[in-house]
Amino acid sequence: MEGNDETNVESIHPLISVHNFEDNILGNQIYFHVIKLSESFHICVGTAAVMKNMAVAMQTKYNKGSASGNALFGDAGDTVSLNMAQKLAQKTGKQVFVSCSVPYDQNLIPLVEKRISDEIKSHPQHF
Amino acid sequence: MAAPVSSTSKSPVSSAQVAVNVKGQRTDIHCSVFTDQLYVIVTQFCKLGTLVQVKPETVVDDMEGTTPVLTAKVLFGNDEPLVHVISRRIAASLKPSKPVLLALSLKDTSREAVFPLLPAIQSCVARAQGGNSAQPISEEVLVR
Numbered sequence: 001m002e003g004n005d006e007t008n009v010e011s012i013h014p015l016i017s018v019h020n021f022e023d024n025i026l027g028n029q030i031y032f033h034v035i036k037l038s039e040s041f042h043i044c045v046g047t048a049a050v051m052k053n054m055a056v057a058m059q060t061k062y063n064k065g066s067a068s069g070n071a072l073f074g075d076a077g078d079t080v081s082l083n084m085a086q087k088l089a090q091k092t093g094k095q096v097f098v099s100c101s102v103p104y105d106q107n108l109i110p111l112v113e114k115r116i117s118d119e120i121k122s123h124p125q126h127f
Numbered sequence: 128m129a130a131p132v133s134s135t136s137k138s139p140v141s142s143a144q145v146a147v148n149v150k151g152q153r154t155d156i157h158c159s160v161f162t163d164q165l166y167v168i169v170t171q172f173c174k175l176g177t178l179v180q181v182k183p184e185t186v187v188d189d190m191e192g193t194t195p196v197l198t199a200k201v202l203f204g205n206d207e208p209l210v211h212v213i214s215r216r217i218a219a220s221l222k223p224s225k226p227v228l229l230a231l232s233l234k235d236t237s238r239e240a241v242f243p244l245l246p247a248i249q250s251c252v253a254r255a256q257g258g259n260s261a262q263p264i265s266e267e268v269l270v271r
Contacts, residue, residue: 001209005147009148009149009244009246009247010147010148010149010150011145011146011147011148011201011242011247012146012147012153013146014144014146014155014156014157015146015173016141016143016144016146016155016157016168016170016173017144017154018137018144018157018159020137020140022137022138031138031139031140033138033142033159035142035157035159035168035220036172037175038172038173038176039174040174040175042175044140044159044161047137048162049160049161050161050162050163051161051163051164051228053129053165054178054202056203058243072178072202073180073202081135095174097175102246109164123176
């Protein structure tokens with residue numbers, strides 16, 4: 001081993017890409033932060049830059065109906081992120097990670113999901 | 128290190144990503160800064176892999192006063208001692224003030240493969256946090 005490790009490090013173009021967008025939904029300024037990975041993506045949704053929870057979901061060949069998912073951390077009783085991850089996994093066929101921290105509102109969540117669906121339709125290259 | 132970096136100032140979540148090639152092994156590094164935690168992805172498969180939460184804590188000791196320690200908890204994936212060691216080593220090099228959520232998926236977990244990544248991870252996190260000066264990495268950090 002020669003002492004200097006840094007000589008072997010070469011910078012290349014990153015494959016991970018990020019897509020940010022914002023929208024005002026029912027008076028709440030909601031930001032969306034999408035991290036695109038290989039065959040999967042992580043979407044963080046919220047009104048403030050916090051990541052309180054995370055859920056994952058993916059399609060399996062055994063359950064064509066709904067995607068399998070699980071909450072990873074945060075409040076396990078809060079199923080908003082999990083439901084959203086399952087819907088997105090079903091829609092995109094990818095492994096989806098969701099961190100959703102919007103204030104609970106029955107009317108707001110479907111609109112947030114619709115906003116994400118619209119963005120997937122209009123900018124599929126970011127997901 | 129002048130890797131292409133895309134970061135947005137408009138979004139409340141600032142982020143940066145770099146990719147480095149260490150001995151022919153491609154590694155993608157991403158960092159998102161949340162107010163409650165740092166989210167760092169270090170991947171050689173372009174996937175999340177193992178998710179580890181590293182929390183900075185302090186141990187109060189009568190003899191030595193307060194000692195900062197890092198505790199690692201594997202949220203999902205490979206819960207092996209080596210994963211704890213590598214994630215705490217990476218988190219320690221970032222000197223975090225808030226919890227670090229680290230997504231690790233490495234093909235090669237040898238010391239020779241992991242240590243050269245630390246400067247790249249540090250500069251990526253520094254860029255995401257807005258300090259665009261890639262701080263020179265002291266030899267001490269690399270050797271310890």
